[in-house]
Amino acid sequence: MRLRELLRDTLTAEELESLPSGFDVVGDIAILEIPDAFRPKETAIGTVVLANLKHVKVVVAKDEPHSGELRTRTVRHLAGEQRTTTMHKESGVVLEVDVESMYFSPRLSHERLRIASLIKPGERVLVMFSGCGPFPLVIARNAKPSEVVAVELNPAAHQYALRNAARNKAKQVRCMQGDVREVVPALGSFDRVVMPHPEGGEDFLDIALPAVKRNGALHFYDFLEESEIPQAAQKVKQAGNAAGREVQVLGSTVCGQIGVRRYRVCVDALVE
Template sequence: MSLRDLLKDRVKPEELAKVRRSFEIIGDVVIVDIPDEVYHLKDEIVKAILTKHKHVKTILRKTGEVSGEYRVARYEVIYGGETETIAREHGCRFRVDPTKAYYTVKLSGERERIARLVGEGERVLVMFAGVGPYAIVIARLSRPREVVGVEINPAAVSYFRENVRLNKVESIVRVYEGDVREVVPRLEGEFDRVLMPAPYNADDFLDIAVQKVKDGGVIHIYTFAGEEEVEEKRERILERLRDLGFEGEVLFYRECGNFAPRVNRYVFDVRVSRARG
């Protein structure tokens, strides 16, 4: 049920049209986007959400997009106060505070898709690993030899390490704190699969990813693009790989979330091989 459905008997139709339809529930914390022009409806929005979702302890209004080196959005508490919570997906538990580290349930299906692609015995690298959802879902749903996660945000790293323990995957998942540009080149060996789930700037780190992917391995590149720009984005990725001395083959791509009107998050699964002479 959308937020507009919850509010339709509480507010005027002309105001209802300005309310965003969706909100996100992370454990017992809700994140909602309330435009300034309907901010006066804040209390009604809180009541509507609590009527439908009685387990909710805190409601956050998003006031700024994900940004900065640590990839954290800005929020205003409009109900409750405790922002740490435990989210559940695919039999996994993730302790997280969305005001300190990025996490979204909207990518739950995408994480499962990737995990189902991982073959037995694969070695997987997750750049920009956050609190560990990709790494841990892969460890729990497939049979990799090792999953390595690299994250620069100290708060996210702390949650990542705790989540590894919570989900009992200490024997499979390795956590590294630091900038991927410094950490990844120092990692031993190569990986069958590299994930780059940072759509704001993943393209800028392809030169790091190709250093560590096996010849014939797969890189999963997440990026934002306008609906009419997808083919152009695909070609730019392949051109960038050629500039780096590699050939790329796009095995699959799809939309996996909305960012703004007519701008979406996309994932490109790209098989990478070293250019032959």
Template sequence: MPVCIRVPKTEGECVRIDLISKGILDTSRKIGSDGQFLLIPILAGSYGDYDMAEVDLEILEQTPADYKEVLDIPEDLRKDLPTSFDKIGDVAIIKIPGGLIPYRNNIGKALMSVNPSIRTVMNDSGVKGNLRIRELERVSGEGGPETVHREFGVKMITDPSKVYFNPRLATERARVASLVKDGEIIIDMFAGVAPFALVICKKAKPDRVYSIDMNPDAEGFVRRSIKLNHIDNITPITGDAADVIKGLPDADRIIMNLPQTADSFLCDALPKVRIGGAIHLYKISERSELAGFAEKITEDTASSGYGINISGISELKTYSPTMSVYVLDIVRER
């Protein structure tokens, strides 16, 4: 019996795209439905916090959903083909290894031929600098990288060649939004084009979300998305979060999604979060070192006069063979 996840219909498209990009959507079966839920067949033991079910879903006639099946390249190079890609709006972003660069246009065309919703395919040669911007080259399709990405019914305008954006954090953004209580003041210190703020304002009723980013291109995209979604309680601010946060009101919740270095900004965030308030701290760590990291920040903050309780730690994704990206949910106790 195929294994599937039960996903609220409003989240279905976003989850489907994420499953495709991770290569774990079971395309041999039709997606089913059960009241307000979709039953999406997957090729994995679990996906996020979604409930699992075993349902006899209708078998689909096979079409080549995998671009590799329609791609014409020398057989000995097939093993190097990327197995996943990101889809941001109608832009596919793929990392093509050096040896396959002569075939980049063929790869782009193959990807588009099996994914009709892709307008253009961009090769990503890496994220660079503090602003985490990607170097992109169009390998197939038309137009530039600016696009409108949809996540849980929210439209996010972005250009991944100008501002960092991670479509794989959709489930995490929905999780944080589900924790927000009415009237909260929230600060997102490293907001990019404000996907956390946009999802939070759509799914919850905060009083205000301040979204800070030092990339001057981010604020313009946030302002356009605010208009597009008819949201009036996001304040985008350009600047260094360590300085900007000092001038903001105390917050019930602070989001720190800069997983390389966010912990070095804890000394700026802690004085701003109310006692009883929460910090979501994102961290890239060696798996074997995470427990030690959690102990260290608890001790360091205590020696600065603050008391914190780490109420939860979740692994979000693999970063390297030995490292993962984690989120630590921290409550300020004094």
């Protein structure tokens, strides 16, 4: 349900117009975006959301967007239970998530299934920047890879990924904690490498490309303005040239809007 419908009796028509209408629900935690002007009313807003959404037990507001190398953030508690951890279900997988100490977005569920649908039985897959494990676990559950190796720098996210792999009995998923620059060169080569780190992921193409087997696949994510979208494919081609690998771009998928005319884009490429 849209936030504006829920708050018709709490805010004026003018206030409703300037309130962001959508919000995320991760497990049983609703995460709202509350502009500063609404701060005096945020507890009332949280209370209405809690009272109207049966499956929601906690309501928080985003403080800042995810930031820093580990993509963490803080939230303000508005209503319900005092916690930031929850169990989130997606595509047959149950994920334990802490909405503060690690990145997780439920909006990427379609994209994760899209990647899983491309995987052929027996593939060895590398997920760089794997967080608490959504990409590796959705892949393991919805495709038939021989192995999925997941590499994540954030120690908290890695601990959750280990628990999530065990919880989902995903024996083909191997979670490793560390910097992809140090970990990936020792892992051998993969049929497919997934790079879900759109903020600065291009700085890691020199690590990802050598890890792709000949005629393997690469999925590179980027954040771009609408007019810049073709640049994502160019970045992969240029990195291919620098690495001495021929790159055939198979397509660019817009897999989400992250701001005004700003998009999350995935480049699917064949690396010869």
